[in-house]
Every structure is written in structure tokens, then in C-alpha cells.
Amino acid sequence: MKELSKTYDPKHVEDTWYSHWEKSGYFHSEPNKEKAPFCVMIPPPNVTGMLHIGHVLNNTLQDILVRKARMEGFETMWLPGTDHAGISTQARVERYIRETEGKTRHDFGREAFVERIWEWKEEYGGMIIRQLRKLGVSCDWERERFTFDEGLSEAVREVFVRLYEKGLIYKGKRIINWCPASHTALSDEEVVFQEENGNLWYFKYPVKGEEGRYLIIATTRPETMLGDTAVAVNPEDKRYTDLIGKTILLPLTDREIPIVADSYVDMEFGTGAVKITPAHDPNDYEIGLRHNLNFINIMNVDASMNDNVPEKYRGMDRYECRKTIVKDLDELGLLEKIEDHLHKVGYSERANVPIEPRLSEQWFVKMEPLAKPALEAVNSGKITFNPERWVKTYNHWLENIRDWCISRQLWWGHRIPVFTCTDCGWESAERKDPTVCPKCGCKNIKQDEDVLDTWFSSWLWPFSTLGWPENNEDLKYYYPTQDLVTAPDIIFFWVARMIMAGYEFMGELPFKNVYFTGLIRDLQGRKMSKSLGNSPDPLDVIEQYGADALRYGMMLIAPKGHDILFDTAQIELGRNFMNKLWNASRFVLMNVDENTQMGQLPKDRDLETADKWILAQLKRTIESVDKNLAEYRFNDAAKDIYDFTWNYFCDWYIELIKSRLYSDDTERKNTALLTAVFVLRNIVKLLHPFAPFITEEIWQSIKSETEKDLIVSEWPKAEILSKAEKAVKEMNLLMGVITAIRTIRSEMTVPPSKKADVLIGGGSDLTRDILNEQKDYIHSLAKVENLTIAAGVEKPDLASSAVVGDLEIFVPLAGLIDIDKEKERLEKEIAGFEGRIRGIQGKLNNPNFVSRAPENVVDHERNKLAKYEETLALLKENYQKLAK
RNA sequence: GGGUGGUUAGCUCAGCUGGUUAGAGCGCCUGCUCGACACGCAGGAGGUCACAAGUUCGAAUCUUGUACUACCCACCA
Numbered sequence: 001m002k003e004l005s006k007t008y009d010p011k012h013v014e015d016t017w018y019s020h021w022e023k024s025g026y027f028h029s030e031p032n033k034e035k036a037p038f039c040v041m042i043p044p045p046n047v048t049g050m051l052h053i054g055h056v057l058n059n060t061l062q063d064i065l066v067r068k069a070r071m072e073g074f075e076t077m078w079l080p081g082t083d084h085a086g087i088s089t090q091a092r093v094e095r096y097i098r099e100t101e102g103k104t105r106h107d108f109g110r111e112a113f114v115e116r117i118w119e120w121k122e123e124y125g126g127m128i129i130r131q132l133r134k135l136g137v138s139c140d141w142e143r144e145r146f147t148f149d150e151g152l153s154e155a156v157r158e159v160f161v162r163l164y165e166k167g168l169i170y171k172g173k174r175i176i177n178w179c180p181a182s183h184t185a186l187s188d189e190e191v192v193f194q195e196e197n198g199n200l201w202y203f204k205y206p207v208k209g210e211e212g213r214y215l216i217i218a219t220t221r222p223e224t225m226l227g228d229t230a231v232a233v234n235p236e237d238k239r240y241t242d243l244i245g246k247t248i249l250l251p252l253t254d255r256e257i258p259i260v261a262d263s264y265v266d267m268e269f270g271t272g273a274v275k276i277t278p279a280h281d282p283n284d285y286e287i288g289l290r291h292n293l294n295f296i297n298i299m300n301v302d303a304s305m306n307d308n309v310p311e312k313y314r315g316m317d318r319y320e321c322r323k324t325i326v327k328d329l330d331e332l333g334l335l336e337k338i339e340d341h342l343h344k345v346g347y348s349e350r351a352n353v354p355i356e357p358r359l360s361e362q363w364f365v366k367m368e369p370l371a372k373p374a375l376e377a378v379n380s381g382k383i384t385f386n387p388e389r390w391v392k393t394y395n396h397w398l399e400n401i402r403d404w405c406i407s408r409q410l411w412w413g414h415r416i417p418v419f420t421c422t423d424c425g426w427e428s429a430e431r432k433d434p435t436v437c438p439k440c441g442c443k444n445i446k447q448d449e450d451v452l453d454t455w456f457s458s459w460l461w462p463f464s465t466l467g468w469p470e471n472n473e474d475l476k477y478y479y480p481t482q483d484l485v486t487a488p489d490i491i492f493f494w495v496a497r498m499i500m501a502g503y504e505f506m507g508e509l510p511f512k513n514v515y516f517t518g519l520i521r522d523l524q525g526r527k528m529s530k531s532l533g534n535s536p537d538p539l540d541v542i543e544q545y546g547a548d549a550l551r552y553g554m555m556l557i558a559p560k561g562h563d564i565l566f567d568t569a570q571i572e573l574g575r576n577f578m579n580k581l582w583n584a585s586r587f588v589l590m591n592v593d594e595n596t597q598m599g600q601l602p603k604d605r606d607l608e609t610a611d612k613w614i615l616a617q618l619k620r621t622i623e624s625v626d627k628n629l630a631e632y633r634f635n636d637a638a639k640d641i642y643d644f645t646w647n648y649f650c651d652w653y654i655e656l657i658k659s660r661l662y663s664d665d666t667e668r669k670n671t672a673l674l675t676a677v678f679v680l681r682n683i684v685k686l687l688h689p690f691a692p693f694i695t696e697e698i699w700q701s702i703k704s705e706t707e708k709d710l711i712v713s714e715w716p717k718a719e720i721l722s723k724a725e726k727a728v729k730e731m732n733l734l735m736g737v738i739t740a741i742r743t744i745r746s747e748m749t750v751p752p753s754k755k756a757d758v759l760i761g762g763g764s765d766l767t768r769d770i771l772n773e774q775k776d777y778i779h780s781l782a783k784v785e786n787l788t789i790a791a792g793v794e795k796p797d798l799a800s801s802a803v804v805g806d807l808e809i810f811v812p813l814a815g816l817i818d819i820d821k822e823k824e825r826l827e828k829e830i831a832g833f834e835g836r837i838r839g840i841q842g843k844l845n846n847p848n849f850v851s852r853a854p855e856n857v858v859d860h861e862r863n864k865l866a867k868y869e870e871t872l873a874l875l876k877e878n879y880q881k882l883a884k
Numbered sequence: 885g886g887g888u889g890g891u892u893a894g895c896u897c898a899g900c901u902g903g904u905u906a907g908a909g910c911g912c913c914u915g916c917u918c919g920a921c922a923c924g925c926a927g928g929a930g931g932u933c934a935c936a937a938g939u940u941c942g943a944a945u946c947u948u949g950u951a952c953u954a955c956c957c958a959c960c961a
């Protein structure tokens with residue numbers, strides 16, 4: 001038998017077990033006709049990413065689902081991988097190259113730079129994959145994929161071409177969100193708005209032909225006035241009716257622009273007159289189209305001013321230009337006023353700089369046709385969302401879906417497979433790079449410079465990772481997958497699009513259930529972020545508490561669909577529980593010898609009340625864990641195991657069987673031991689998905705020689721014991737009596753070392769018989785010297801009493817307590833109660849209180865008073881007895 | 885402006901289909917080095933379940949409204 005150390009030390013076991021599992025091939029899966037598949041696709045983390053606490057939550061949840069399914073006998077496959085993360089990765093490597101070599105990507109050129117990113121990726125990328133292993137996730141590492149690997153790139157290209165041929169991909173001029181830091185377009189979803197204190201500037205625009213007349217406009221972005229091509233007013237606005245059709249001499253430029261009427265203009269806001277900059281604002285763009293205005297782009301890709309502005313401003317940064325324009329207009333006497341103005345500014349999610357609306361030509365996917373089956377799948381319940389309320393959010397987005405801007409002006413990503421002939425103008429999306437123009441036969445063929453949005457590969461993840469477009473065995477067997485576990489912030493980016501892609505390209509849903517986790521926040525409720533420095537490093541936490549403690553602690557505080565406030569105190573809770581389990585196992589194993597038959601339950605007729613009771617509680621726990629996990633109530637399942645292990649198995653059962661284990665009665669001893677081992681084996685199984693390492697470690701000591709490792713053992717079954725109601729009732733009675741005696745002892749400050757006499761009276765013959773049967777337990781657990789159980793028992797002098805059901809329990813105190821100390825204690829307590837009673841009486845005697853306070857409050861006070869008076873009487877009675 | 889959550893013990897949160905005396909962990913108080921565990925054991929104090937009205941034999945739970953709070957979507961020149 002193995003000697004277990006006094007406290008559980010995770011460090012020694014975690015790595016050993018992980019490599020054992022991996023070497024044994026438990027994580028790997030192949031299509032198996034004998035078994036039903038259970039497949040989960042990891043939400044691929046960024047290849048540049050480091051493990052953060054959100055990954056811990058997300059991957060622990062998946063691992064629980066996967067490990068449980070594996071124990072239930074499914075052919076389980078959890079496919080891991082990473083995302084090439086276009087902007088983040090490119091920016092990361094650009095910074096790296098700038099810092100180490102002082103070069104930019106342009107010094108390398110496209111091909112060489114992309115080559116550098118691949119090199120960087122091989123060396124530093126995928127750190128997160130190595131870190132995930134520390135968590136104990138049971139991914140099929142042989143199937144690891146990368147969104148930019150060969151197979152997935154082929155899938156991306158196939159998808160693009162199909163959509164292009166279907167006419168769902170088009171090129172269009174749009175005002176898009178431009179990131180001036182990474183020089184690329186962003187989708188709406190990649191823009192985050194932040195509220196900022198800005199200004200509203202009021203400028204006077206001189207009206208042509210009317211000396212001294214000005215139209216005052218308000219703007220939050222003065223620099224864009226250089227691109228104005230009109231001023232708009234509301235057609236209903238009487239203040240300006242006579243100006244419609246006239247023109248403005250745009251200050252600081254030599255341009256003359258029209259005053260147009262458009263109902264878009266809000267008469268209430270500002271002055272009711274709006275400057276129109278069609279090339280730099282989406283609404284202005286619409287107005288520009290309606291009124292056939294010029295579109296003047298005034299900025300370079302880095303948001304500095306370009307050659308379309310007067311020479312003075314050229315090359316200026318947008319904010320520098322803003323200052324200068326305001327100053328110049330002020331000098332011209334054209335600055336009316338400046339107001340403070342709170343408004344929202346769009347920031348690039350990845351680069352964290354304000355985005356600039358910019359008119360440019362981009363590729364789009366027409367989304368409406370794709371949205372229909374996706375909506376249907378979720379609303380009909382073919383795909384379930386947990387918690388369900390996310391369905392509404394999903395519907396809202398899909399019903400108002402906009403076309404998806406998929407082109408990015410980056411180098412790192414899947415290049416758009418559209419080719420054009422510079423000679424004849426032929427254009428097409430191609431599966432293979434063409435060398436000659438199919439139309440005119442020339443060789444002047446150019447591929448589009450842009451790459452695709454990262455999500456254009458992620459949305460294919462559930463099937464591209466299985467080998468699509470090839471229809472192979474894997475795809476047939478594993479698709480559709482089972483559960484998707486993800487944070488709700490990517491419901492549009494990713495979840496909705498995967499569903500659309502699943503139906504469009506596979507003709508079937510990509511997964512059956514989606515579980516949305518909560519967001520993890522710190523104790524102040526702030527999001528975890530690097531810049532705040534409030535995100536603990538999970539690896540440090542694992543180092544300190546162990547992976548099991550981290551996983552289990554997280555699960556305890558992860559209520560379905562709510563945000564989670566992370567606190568290491570909760571990980572301590574996990575650690576403490578692991579230690580508790582460790583020591584319970586240690587205790588059981590101390591009593592095991594080579595003859596103990598692991599996993600065998602004693603014969604029914606040998607089982608005593610306590611044994612039946614713990615088996616009944618175990619059964620109830622298994623049922624509850626099953627139900628809770630089926631409903632994705634991970635925290636409840638974790639709590640079930642916690643309560644059963646700690647409050648039932650440790651606090652009661654182990655204490656109850658101690659006397660049997662120490663006795664010479666080998667029959668009774670063996671029954672208790674076998675039951676304890678049996679229960680412990682089931683605990684360890686139930687807990688394994690949550691805390692894989694410690695449970696496997698314990699399992700090795702309590703499994704029979706022929707049994708397999710825990711990770712591939714069988715999930716517990718609830719049908720252990722059918723009839724135990726009687727045992728449960730009897731145990732409840734026994735536990736009530738023991739607790740009552742303990743309470744009396746504690747309240748009367750009976751030293752724990754002293755044994756007390758106890759008299760139990762009243763009750764029915766039956767209840768007394770039950771207690772008589774369990775007499776030994778009362779003696780040992782409640783420290784009882786002489787126990788008297790009889791129908792009629794007189795209350796002895798100087799005793800404390802309690803009532804349990806219809807039983808009365810007396811503990812004579814003579815000789816047990818230090819009379820002087822007890823008197824002192826009682827005096828203090830009596831004084832305390834008298835004070836409280838005076839307080840309440842004063843309140844009740846106050847006519848204002850009685851008449852004005854709500855009735856229930858008054859009643860409450862009265863009840864409190866009665867209770868206190870009763871207690872006081874008891875205390876006084878005891879005090880007088882003591883005084884004698 | 886539209887939507888979705890939350891408000892329960894000092895703190896962090898459970899409480900599922902309305903049903904005994906509303907629970908847990910931490911913290912606090914009292915007492916315990918009794919041979920699994922002080923990462924522990926036994927006991928205890930602490931609640932107008934945000935507020936108001938309603939439905940009901942019965943409401944933390946259902947309905948309506950209010951307040952505060954968090955998040956999501958759209959627009960704000």
C-alpha cells in the first residue's frame with residue numbers, strides 16, 4: 001500500500017499523470033463505428049496569446065464535458081488549435097522586428113515579411129497550447145490545427161470561390177472603419193465605442209452673395225471641414241428655408257459648396273445645420289449619394305492629411321490639424337463658440353486607437369441569404385443556447401444583419417483569391433492561381449492585394465478542421481459536433497457565422513448545444529485586462545494551489561451565464577477541498593490491507609443503518625450531479641460533490657465508522673471499510689472531470705488490480721441501493737440527537753475532554769428503539785459517558801435541555817462545568833438580554849412607533865420580545881440552580 | 885433611443901416547478917494540538933430577500949411599476 005503524505009502536493013502528480021494519459025493514447029480518437037461520437041471543437045485562441053483566466057474557465061468547462069462523455073463510453077474527440085489572428089499577430093511581429101532590428105515590414109517586402117511571421121510563429125507562437133496542458137485539458141493533440149495551415153487555407157479558398165460564384169461576394173465602395181495604426185479596414189464588430197469628453201465646435205460659414213451672413217454649423221471633428229462638399233439643413237426648418245440652393249464659401253479653402261435640404265438633419269441638435277463630409281462619415285456619405293455631391297478624401301492611410309487639403313495642412317496628423325484649423329478659424333473670426341460635449345468615439349479593438357471613417361473599396365459578403373437557415377436552426381431548437389436568453393440577442397443581430405466586410409489591408413492572412421487581367425479587365429475568383437488570362441491569354445495577371453478577415457477562416461472551424469472540402473471518414477463521423485463553449489462577446493463574430501457556414505457548406509448544423517460562459521471580472525467588477533494588471537497569471541495560480549484547485553474553485557463560482565468575480569480566496573476553497581478529499585482517502589487507506597476487495601460492496605444483509613444511509617446519499621448525489629451537468633449547471637454539480645464529500649462522507653460517515661474500524665469485530669469492520677472504499681471510489685469518479693489529477697492519483701490506490709485508469713473508467717451509476725428510506729429517517733434522528741447534545745455541551749462550555757451523562761426521554765417506543773440501536777454512535781460522537789433512554793425521564797437538577805422532535809434531551813451539568821466560570825458567563829448573558837429587552841420594550845411603549853410602523857414590523861418586535869423573555873427566564877432558572 | 889441581466893448575511897454568491905425555521909464559502913465570536921485533515925473539528929452571532937402595489941391559503945420565487953447598477957445593439961453632425 002502506498003503511503004500518502006499529510007497534505008496533498010499537486011506538483012508531484014500533475015505532470016506525471018498528464019504525460020501518462022497522453023502516452024496511453026486516451027486523448028486520441030479515431031472514427032469508431034461501435035461507439036457514438038462526442039466531438040467538441042476548441043474555440044481557437046490567438047496564436048500570439050498567453051493563457052489567461054478566461055481560458056481557464058472556458059477550457060475547464062469543455063474538459064468537464066469531454067471527460068464525462070469519455071467515462072460514459074462515447075468516442076470522445078476534443079480538437080485543439082489556434083487562430084492566426086491577422087491584425088494582432090502582424091502587429092506583434094512588426095513590433096518585434098522594429099525593436100530587435102529597427103526595421104519595418106516594408107523593408108522586407110510582402111513575401112519576406114510573411115516568411116518572418118511564420119518563423120516567429122514557429123518559435124514563439126502557440127505558447128498557449130503548451131500552457132493549456134498544465135490545466136489538464138484532454139485534447140486530441142494529434143489533431144491540432146491552425147487556421148492558417150494548409151488544409152484550412154484550402155477550405156477558406158473553396159468557400160470564397162463558392163460564395164463568389166454564387167454572387168454573394170461583391171466589391172463595394174463604402175465608408176468603412178479604418179484603423180490608422182494597422183492601416184486596414186475593420187468590421188463593425190471590431191470597433192469598440194468609448195465615451196469621451198470632447199468638444200462641439202461652432203463655426204461660421206459665410207454665405208455667398210450675402211455679405212455678413214453666416215450659417216453656423218456644429219462639429220466634433222473640425223479637421224474634416226477640409227473635406228466638406230455641402231452643408232445640409234432640414235427641409236422643414238424655417239430658419240434656413242431661404243438658404244436652400246445657395247452656396248457657402250468654405251473657409252480655409254477656395255471651394256464653394258451647396259446648401260442642401262435633407263430630412264436626416266436633426267433640427268434640435270446644434271444649430272440645425274450640418275457640414276457634410278461624404279468621404280469621412282457614413283451618414284454624410286448617404287447624403288452625398290442622395291444629393292450627388294463630391295467625395296473628397298482628405299486623409300492618408302495613417303490618418304494624416306493628404307494632398308487634397310490646402311498646402312499648409314498637408315502631412316499634419318489629424319489631431320494636430322484639428323488644433324490648427326480651430327486656431328485659424330478663430331483668427332478669421334469664424335469661431336462662434338466651443339461647447340463641452342460628451343460623445344462616443346470608436347476605437348480599433350486590436351490597436352486601441354480611434355478609428356477613422358474612410359471611403360474605400362472593400363470586399364463584402366452578402367449575409368441575408370445565409371442568415372435565414374441560421375435563424376431557423378436556433379429558433380426551432382435544433383441548436384440550443386444556454387442560457388437561453390442569448391437567443392434574443394442572436395435573433396436581433398441576424399434579423400438586422402449587415403453585409404460583412406471581409407477584406408483587410410494586411411499581409412498576414414489568407415490572400416483574397418481574386419485575379420484580374422490588367423490587359424482585358426477579366427476578373428474572377430479562382431481555386432488555383434492562374435498563369436494566363438483565360439479571356440485574352442496574356443500573362444499580365446494580378447492577384448488582389450488584400451487578405452481576408454481572420455473570422456473568415458474561424459467560421460469554418462467545425463468542419464474545416466475535419467478535412468473539408470474533402471468528404472472523408474472524420475467529417476462523416478464527427479460532424480456535427482456536440483457542444484460549443486464560448487464567451488458571449490463573440491456570439492456575432494463567431495457563433496452566428498459558424499452556424500451560417502455550417503448550413504451553407506455542410507447543409508447541417510455545426511454543433512448541437514452552445515454554452516455561453518460568463519465574463520470574468522476582478523473583485524471591483526472590472527474586466528480582466530493586461531493594461532489594468534488585474535488579471536492573475538493562471539500558471540502562477542497553478543504553481544501555488546495546483547491545477548485541480550484552480551479548476552474546481554472556478555467551477556464553484558461559475559453560475560450558469562453570469563459574470564464571475566475572480567478572487568484567489570475561491571481558489572483556496574478549491575485547494576482546501578482537494579486537501580480534505582486527500583485526507584479522507586488517506587484515512588480510508590490507512591485501514592485497507594491486502595485482503596480488501598476494492599470496489600466490492602458488502603452483502604445487503606451486512607449493511608448497517610449508517611452504511612445504507614451513506615449509500616442513499618451517494619445515490620442522490622449522483623442523480624443530482626447528472627442532472628446538473630446535463631443542464632450545464634456546473635457550479636451546482638461541483639457543489640453537490642463538495643457537500644456530499646465534506647458534510648456527509650467526512651463529517652458523519654467517517655466519524656460514524658471510526659468506532660467500527662477500531663473494534664475487533666472483523667465482520668462489522670470489513671462492512672464499514674468496503675462501504676467507505678466504495679463511496680470514495682464514486683466520489684473520485686464524480687470529481688474526475690472537475691479535478692482530474694488528484695482523483696487519478698487517489699484512484700490508483702483504491703482500484704482493483706484489473707481495473708483501468710480513472711480517466712477511462714466508467715461513470716457512476718445511480719442505481720446503487722433501492723430501499724433506504726428507513727435508514728435515512730433513522731440517521732436523521734440520530735444526527736439530530738447528536739447535534740443537540742453537542743450544542744448543549746458547547747453552550748454550557750463543557751470542556752471537550754469531559755464526557756457527559758445524557759438522559760433522553762419522551763418519544764415513541766420506536767424512536768427510542770432506534771436510538772438504543774445506535775447507542776454506540778451517540779457515545780462516541782457526542783462524548784457521552786452514561787446514556788439513559790427511557791419513556792419517562794425526570795429533568796435532573798442543574799441540567800440543560802433540548803428538544804428534538806418529540807424527544808427531550810437532558811444533560812446534567814454537575815461536575816462537568818466550572819460553576820464560577822459558568823455563573824460569570826450567565827451573568828453576562830442575562831445582562832445582555834435584559835438590555836435588549838429594555839430596548840424593545842421602550843420601542844413598543846413609544847406610541848409613535850406602534851401607530852406609525854407597519855404592523856408586521858411591530859409584530860416582529862413583539863415576537864422578538866417574547867423570544868428574548870423566554871430565553872431570559874431559562875437563563876435565570878439555570879443561574880439560580882447554579883447558585884445553589 | 886431599443887434590448888438583456890443584476891439587486892438575498894459585513895464580503896462574494898447559491899436558492900431550478902411559489903410550499904417547513906431563506907442556504908454556502910470567506911470574515912467575525914466561543915471552545916478544541918480526541919491517532920485523516922488547523923488547507924482542520926464542534927458550536928454560535930448575523931437577513932424588512934432594493935422599494936411599492938397586485939395575484940395566492942401561502943411570494944426571495946409569479947405580475948406591474950419605481951429606483952439603483954452592469955452589459956449589449958443602434959444613432960448622436
